[in-house]
Amino acid sequence: MSKYLLETEGLTKTFPLADGSSVHAVENVSIQVNHSETLAIVGESGCGKSTLANLVCRLLDPTSGRVKLNGEDITSLNTTAMRPYRREMQMIFQDPYASLDPRRTVGDSVSEPLLIHGQAKRGAELQDRVASLFSKVGLQEDDMERFPHQFSGGQRQRVCIARALTLAPKLVIADESVSALDVSVQAQVINLMMDLQDEMKLSYLFITHDLAVVERMAHRVAVMYLGQVVEIGPRAAVFENPTHSYTRKLLDAAPIADPRQRRERPLLTGEIPSPRWPKGEAPQLVNLVEVGDGHLVAKE
Numbered sequence: 560m561s562k563y564l565l566e567t568e569g570l571t572k573t574f575p576l577a578d579g580s581s582v583h584a585v586e587n588v589s590i591q592v593n594h595s596e597t598l599a600i601v602g603e604s605g606c607g608k609s610t611l612a613n614l615v616c617r618l619l620d621p622t623s624g625r626v627k628l629n630g631e632d633i634t635s636l637n638t639t640a641m642r643p644y645r646r647e648m649q650m651i652f653q654d655p656y657a658s659l660d661p662r663r664t665v666g667d668s669v670s671e672p673l674l675i676h677g678q679a680k681r682g683a684e685l686q687d688r689v690a691s692l693f694s695k696v697g698l699q700e701d702d703m704e705r706f707p708h709q710f711s712g713g714q715r716q717r718v719c720i721a722r723a724l725t726l727a728p729k730l731v732i733a734d735e736s737v738s739a740l741d742v743s744v745q746a747q748v749i750n751l752m753m754d755l756q757d758e759m760k761l762s763y764l765f766i767t768h769d770l771a772v773v774e775r776m777a778h779r780v781a782v783m784y785l786g787q788v789v790e791i792g793p794r795a796a797v798f799e800n801p802t803h804s805y806t807r808k809l810l811d812a813a814p815i816a817d818p819r820q821r822r823e824r825p826l827l828t829g830e831i832p833s834p835r836w837p838k839g840e841a842p843q844l845v846n847l848v849e850v851g852d853g854h855l856v857a858k859e
Contacts, residue, residue, distance in 0.1 A: 561630030564762045565592040565615065565648075565730055570624035572610055579838035584610040586786040587624070587844050592730065595756065597763040599777035599794075601770065601809065605831060607786040608766045612734045615764060616650050617641055628730070646676055649723040653735035655715035659707040665718045666703030669693070672725045692721040695758075696751060713744035720751065724759070734766045749776055770810065774798060779853075782806045785834055787845050792854030802856040 572585040585607045592598045600608045613619040615626055617633060625634045633644050652658045659668050670689045673679040679688055690700040696717040707715055716736065723731055733752070737745045753776055755761060767773060773780055774794065781791040782805065790803040801807045836842065845857035 561627070562593075563591040563627070564594050564596075564629055565764065566590070566627040566630075567611075567615065568625045568627070570611070570614055570626065571622045572607075572614055572619060573622045576835070580835055581838075582835050583786050583842055584834060585614060585621075586842055588783075588786075588788055590781055590788065590791065592762050592764055593778075594729075595760045595762055596778045597756070597765055597776055599765045599767060599773040599780045600783060601767060601773055601780060602783035603768065603809075603831060605834070606783040607834070608768075608783055609734055610786075611783070612650070612732050612764065612766050616648055616732055617644075618650075642676075646726040647728055648730040648732060649726065649728045650732045650734065651716075651719050651723050651736040653738060655712065655719045656707060658719050659715065661707050664704050664706055665710070666693075668707075669703075669718065669722045669725060672722065676726060678726060688725075689721075692724060695724065695755065696721045711744070713740055713748060716740065716748055717751065720748075720755070724755070727759070728761070730762045730764065732764045732766070735768070736765075737772060738767065738769060745772070752776065782809065785832060785842065787842070787857070788847070789845055789857040790855070791847070792851065792856075796851050796854040800851070800854070802850055802854075804859060 567588055567590050570585055570588045574582040574584060576582065588611060590598065600611060602608055610619065614621050617626070621634065625632055627633065628644055628647055633641065636644070659665065666689055669692060670685050673685060673688065679685045689703060693700060693702060698714065698717055698721070710718065737748050740748060749772060752763070756763065765777060777794045779792060780794050780797040781788050782797070782803065783789070784805045790797060790801070790806045797806065798810065801810050847855040847857055850856050
């Protein structure tokens with residue numbers, strides 16, 4: 560078994576534009592996710608979090624760099640060669656309603672990966688396996704015959720979690736998977752995901768802008784700014800000793816629920832710099848230096 564379940568090396572994604580300029584969405588990102596670990600990727604909208612997630616699960620091809628799953632380089636594999644690795648990693652998207660076919664029952668949607676990958680045949684076996692998955696995520700067997708519009712947002716996300724688990728993956732990539740939910744429902748879904756992680760030994764790559772969620776469930780945190788990781792380390796180290804100026808601003812801007820602890824805080828102001836660069840130009844690569852045990856920060 561490889562030391563890391565997921566590893567990226569210098570992962571870069573550039574989108575060329577018609578005028579010769581290019582958008583540097585992800586730039587030289589090297590991260591590792593350990594077995595049974597949650598690594599949270601945080602940052603503002605447009606920092607490259609979702610692009611990174613799409614590169615990791617090969618929905619996008621990188622401009623350069625490598626993606627390794629359990630030590631195997633999957634960067635250049637074609638659709639056929641990627642097929643077995645698809646079973647090892649699954650994705651949960653932000654909008655559960657858009658993720659489900661409104662014309663199909665949720666039971667059919669959850670069973671589809673099993674049929675595509677030849678893991679089960681139609682009949683009692685398939686029915687039992689899907690019913691077991693529904694039970695795992697807190698839904699009833701009768702719910703299998705219902706359609707997506709008949710569920711609440713939290714229930715739909717539970718259906719999407721069940722579908723992501725059908726092939727017993729080792730890695731689940733959650734792209735803002737709880738951000739559209741009410742706070743109380745969000746807490747229930749987070750607790751469910753943490754319970755499933757313990758039960759099934761899952762690893763999560765958790766993409767979010769919500770620092771409260773990160774503090775609740777992440778083991779390690781990577782902070783992205785303009786496509787690059789500027790700080791990465793254990794959750795406690797990043798939250799208690801934020802070293803990069805951008806990390807400090809993110810934490811200072813986070814809301815505080817207790818009014819007795821409210822204070823005047825410097826908020827993030829001004830426009831976010833554009834990741835678009837003229838032809839022949841590119842951003843300067845950051846250099847991460849270790850400031851603590853496993854805590855790395857970009858030089859400023």
